[in-house]
Amino acid sequence: MIAFIDTEVNPQTRKVEDYGALREDGALLHSHSKSDFDAFVSECDSVCGHNIIRHDLKYTALRGNPTIIDTLFLSPLLFPKRPYHHLVKDDKLQVDELNNPANDAMKARDLLNDEIASWHQLSPDRQEIYYQLLHNKPEFEGFFKYVGYSSALRPSFLGRILRPQSDWKQLMVKEFVGKVCQHSDLDTLVRQYPIELAYCLAVIGADDIFSITPAWVTRNYPQVVNVMKMLRDTSCGDCDYCLQRLDAHSGLREFFGYDEFRTFDGVPMQQQAVESAIRGESLLTIFPTGGGKTIASMSFALHHAMRNNMDRIIYVIPYTSIIEQNAAIFRDIFGEDNVVEHHSNASFEVREETRRHGNESGDAPEQYRNIRATENWDAPVIVTTAVQFFESL
Ligand SMILES: [Zn+2]
Numbered sequence: 258m259i260a261f262i263d264t265e266v267n268p269q270t271r272k273v274e275d276y277g278a279l280r281e282d283g284a285l286l287h288s289h290s291k292s293d294f295d296a297f298v299s300e301c302d303s304v305c306g307h308n309i310i311r312h313d314l315k316y317t318a319l320r321g322n323p324t325i326i327d328t329l330f331l332s333p334l335l336f337p338k339r340p341y342h343h344l345v346k347d348d349k350l351q352v353d354e355l356n357n358p359a360n361d362a363m364k365a366r367d368l369l370n371d372e373i374a375s376w377h378q379l380s381p382d383r384q385e386i387y388y389q390l391l392h393n394k395p396e397f398e399g400f401f402k403y404v405g406y407s408s409a410l411r412p413s414f415l416g417r418i419l420r421p422q423s424d425w426k427q428l429m430v431k432e433f434v435g436k437v438c439q440h441s442d443l444d445t446l447v448r449q450y451p452i453e454l455a456y457c458l459a460v461i462g463a464d465d466i467f468s469i470t471p472a473w474v475t476r477n478y479p480q481v482v483n484v485m486k487m488l489r490d491t492s493c494g495d496c497d498y499c500l501q502r503l504d505a506h507s508g509l510r511e512f513f514g515y516d517e518f519r520t521f522d523g524v525p526m527q528q529q530a531v532e533s534a535i536r537g538e539s540l541l542t543i544f545p546t547g548g549g550k551t552i553a554s555m556s557f558a559l560h561h562a563m564r565n566n567m568d569r570i571i572y573v574i575p576y577t578s579i580i581e582q583n584a585a586i587f588r589d590i591f592g593e594d595n596v597v598e599h600h601s602n603a604s605f606e607v608r609e610e611t612r613r614h615g616n617e618s619g620d621a622p623e624q625y626r627n628i629r630a631t632e633n634w635d636a637p638v639i640v641t642t643a644v645q646f647f648e649s650l
Pocket of ligand 1: 438439493494498
């Protein structure tokens with residue numbers, strides 16, 4: 258039998274003040290008593306909750322040796338696509354009642370049920386890849402045990418000696434062909450960063466440019482950023498992915514509809530700048546007026562954002578007169594709603610008024626949108642000055 262649990266821990270005393278638990282048989286517990294809680298879960302061979310491995314279980318010495326399932330670590334893997342899962346907001350469970358652990362335990366049950374459903378929708382190859390990467394990691398092993406998954410691959414005895422693990426890495430190459438560099442050093446990534454690799458593959462496999470790795474994942478597994486860079490942003494110069502996705506021309510066509518970069522006195526300055534930026538070099542380029550710096554810089558930024566599953570481009574330039582020109586070009590290309598200009602010239606006169614009274618003062622919808630957007634930087638492209646940028650951080 259499985260029990261879903263949640264605890265309220267007093268941050269000062271670091272002691273549990275309130276226990277909530279829900280059993281598979283429908284019984285529900287909400288109690289301050291540790292012995293009530295222990296008795297309630299004593300018959301259970303599996304225990305599940307949200308963020309229990311790093312939180313609740315530290316304060317709750319569970320008896321026996323139940324299988325532990327943590328819905329937190331599973332959610333980026335099984336809901337990698339925006340809008341993700343409605344019960345999860347970054348690393349927290351969305352609840353309708355604060356400080357009610359019994360209610361949170363019910364939400365954990367709903368989340369696990371959805372995670373299991375999502376697991377069964379994955380292709381057998383994807384299941385095998387995740388299993389191979391994660392089945393011996395404490396954050397995940399309980400889940401595989403609970404859903405009863407065991408490897409579909411049964412290598413021959415000789416195969417185990419001659420080509421250990423080679424089969425399932427081929428699955429990875431096949432599953433993500435055209436989405437990652439085919440010459441990525443998977444051996445190293447599998448050995449050193451299996452969890453980070455699984456999270457990156459989940460986002461890449463979501464096939465959605467608007468999906469990004471949740472902030473708590475990057476905080477807890479900071480190497481995710483480098484793994485993503487190794488998979489998608491380091492050109493081998495020799496595979497289909499790198500030739501297409503890491504090619505300055507393909508971006509120019511895809512984003513702006515031009516076949517060729519502009520040349521200046523016969524020199525393809527735009528192309529040279531974009532290519533060195535794609536290679537990850539630091540660069541200083543001095544463009545003459547009309548050299549095409551607006552498009553070149555945005556072309557690089559889009560490349561970089563897409564390959565690294567980033568959410569927003571912040572375009573920082575010094576002079577407000579240039580900002581206005583550039584922002585106008587970006588609005589032409591990306592549409593009015595997708596570009597927010599934020600600097601001293603783009604001031605909105607009713608700002609204070611609107612902040613106090615919402616939109617009841619009758620601002621034009623356009624004006625109100627600008628006010629909200631500059632407060633939250635709520636658009637894919639933000640064009641701003643260095644001064645405003647540092648003030649907004
Ligand atoms: Zn490559």
